[in-house]
Amino acid sequence: MKTVSTYLILVLLLTSCYVDDESSFIKEPFDPRMPQYSEEGANTAGAYVDGQPWVSRKRIISSIFSSSPYTKGTMNFYGLEDSSGTFVAFEGGDLLLDQSTVSCSVGIVLGEFYLSNPDDLDQLDNKRVELDGTINYGQMILQNDFSQLVEENAGTGVLHIRNVVKTAEGEWNISGTFGFSINGENQESTVFSGRFDYEVSDEQFHEF
Amino acid sequence: MRDLSNITATDRVVLRTALFLLLALGIFPSSGQAQLYFDIPVQFDYYRTDTDELNFSRRGAIFNPSICMVVAGNDSSKFEVHVGLGIFLSKFNQEVGSSTFEFNAIGPFQTTAAAYYNFSNKIQAGLGVSFGWYAVNEKGIQFNLDPEYPDRLGDGYSTLNFGNNIDARYNINETFSIGAKFTYWYLPQLEYVKIGNYGDFKGSQKDLYLTRLEFSVRVFLNSRQYNRK
Numbered sequence: 001m002k003t004v005s006t007y008l009i010l011v012l013l014l015t016s017c018y019v020d021d022e023s024s025f026i027k028e029p030f031d032p033r034m035p036q037y038s039e040e041g042a043n044t045a046g047a048y049v050d051g052q053p054w055v056s057r058k059r060i061i062s063s064i065f066s067s068s069p070y071t072k073g074t075m076n077f078y079g080l081e082d083s084s085g086t087f088v089a090f091e092g093g094d095l096l097l098d099q100s101t102v103s104c105s106v107g108i109v110l111g112e113f114y115l116s117n118p119d120d121l122d123q124l125d126n127k128r129v130e131l132d133g134t135i136n137y138g139q140m141i142l143q144n145d146f147s148q149l150v151e152e153n154a155g156t157g158v159l160h161i162r163n164v165v166k167t168a169e170g171e172w173n174i175s176g177t178f179g180f181s182i183n184g185e186n187q188e189s190t191v192f193s194g195r196f197d198y199e200v201s202d203e204q205f206h207e208f
Numbered sequence: 209m210r211d212l213s214n215i216t217a218t219d220r221v222v223l224r225t226a227l228f229l230l231l232a233l234g235i236f237p238s239s240g241q242a243q244l245y246f247d248i249p250v251q252f253d254y255y256r257t258d259t260d261e262l263n264f265s266r267r268g269a270i271f272n273p274s275i276c277m278v279v280a281g282n283d284s285s286k287f288e289v290h291v292g293l294g295i296f297l298s299k300f301n302q303e304v305g306s307s308t309f310e311f312n313a314i315g316p317f318q319t320t321a322a323a324y325y326n327f328s329n330k331i332q333a334g335l336g337v338s339f340g341w342y343a344v345n346e347k348g349i350q351f352n353l354d355p356e357y358p359d360r361l362g363d364g365y366s367t368l369n370f371g372n373n374i375d376a377r378y379n380i381n382e383t384f385s386i387g388a389k390f391t392y393w394y395l396p397q398l399e400y401v402k403i404g405n406y407g408d409f410k411g412s413q414k415d416l417y418l419t420r421l422e423f424s425v426r427v428f429l430n431s432r433q434y435n436r437k
Contacts, residue, residue: 021357021359022357023357024357024358024359024360025359025360026359026360026361026362027309027346027359027360027361027362028362028364028400029361029362029363029364029365029398029400030261030262030364030398030400030402031304032302032304032307032309032346032361033304033305033307036362036363036364037401037403038362042357043357052305053305098305098306099306157405157406157407158406158407158408159407160407160408176407177403177407177408177409178406178407179403179404179405179406179407180406190405192405192406193402193403193404193405193407194403194407195403195407
């Protein structure tokens with residue numbers, strides 16, 4: 001009876017969770033922990049957060065314990081209040097520490113651009129955006145809690161939008177590189193050598 | 209895996225050379241002008257880099273036999289020419305942080321051509337050139353099999369290499385010889401572009417070099433023994 005129960009629990013655990021990768025992880029040969037910079041809609045992002053690899057890849061996770069699947073590792077666009085800009089968030093990534101993994105999200109506030117739908121991405125093509133720490137700035141959030149922007153911990157650096165291409169009606173691919181450092185009151189961090197390559201559709205646009 | 213639908217001009221040259229060598233291996237020995245043999249080496253590959261940021265190392269010893277032929281002017285010639293044809297095979301690890309990644313370089317074509325000098329009936333030494341054509345892939349099963357989103361190794365590894373080799377051998381009898389060969393491969397095996405701290409692309413850099421040490425037994429196949437009598 002004990003053996004049957006053990007097998008039942010094992011089967012339940014094995015079938016309880018199903019992960020559907022909606023991303024191509026293209027390993028960078030220089031550092032295979034990181035995604036290589038690409039322009040194909042790989043749905044991945046990566047950076048070094050305080051020297052440790054941070055990776056975000058789009059995955060849909062289904063569980064028998066949850067009524068609906070949830071998606072992590074996405075790129076989302078949040079319109080800020082009064083159309084004052086857009087918060088671009090790479091949500092649900094993982095910070096790979098030596099012996100463990102910590103949930104971590106990275107985002108960039110673009111005060112100069114209000115993006116409400118995929119077709120608005122065209123205005124970003126080949127733009128170099130200075131993250132000055134006031135109008136445009138970076139954010140790094142452990143545990144993926146983006147309930148509010150922490151302006152005291154605004155990161156300064158650069159965002160390069162390197163490729164924006166329309167792939168179908170209402171669907172775009174966007175790729176770029178970035179890096180910023182945070183010297184805030186509560187946080188001192190670096191998010192360096194960032195790269196991202198995502199497919200974008202209407203469902204990724206929200207109000208913050 | 210290597211995409212064979214995109215055959216380049218270099219690939220065509222390699223394929224034609226391989227075909228020519230295959231024909232040579234078939235024609236010369238059968239006409240009595242050359243002798244076939246199997247070269248059966250245990251191969252040790254050593255990888256080195258110019259930067260401390262890359263850490264590559266050999267993974268195990270490799271058993272990689274090839275078929276070869278020897279041609280000489282007559283049975284007592286001091287000089288011989290050897291040509292070999294086999295597959296390219298190399299295994300290496302990359303360590304980054306606390307992670308280890310395992311790679312295999314496998315290809316359908318590796319050739320060696322060498323000139324040997326016979327110091328006596330038993331002792332000979334050779335100098336030659338080697339060429340390899342292959343693809344580098346990560347070892348193991350690819351878990352994401354979705355054709356729309358396949359995981360893969362990014363661009364950067366070379367598919368070609370050439371080198372020089374030096375070889376010393378001892379002929380045990382008419383059929384067997386033992387020896388050691390050292391090959392210095394010239395081409396950098398990895399080309400990469402680093403992303404700077406603030407997202408700027410750094411210039412392209414080339415690194416990762418291979419040297420190879422082999423200990424082999426050769427088994428000569430047919431009647432012509434040249435200088436090994």
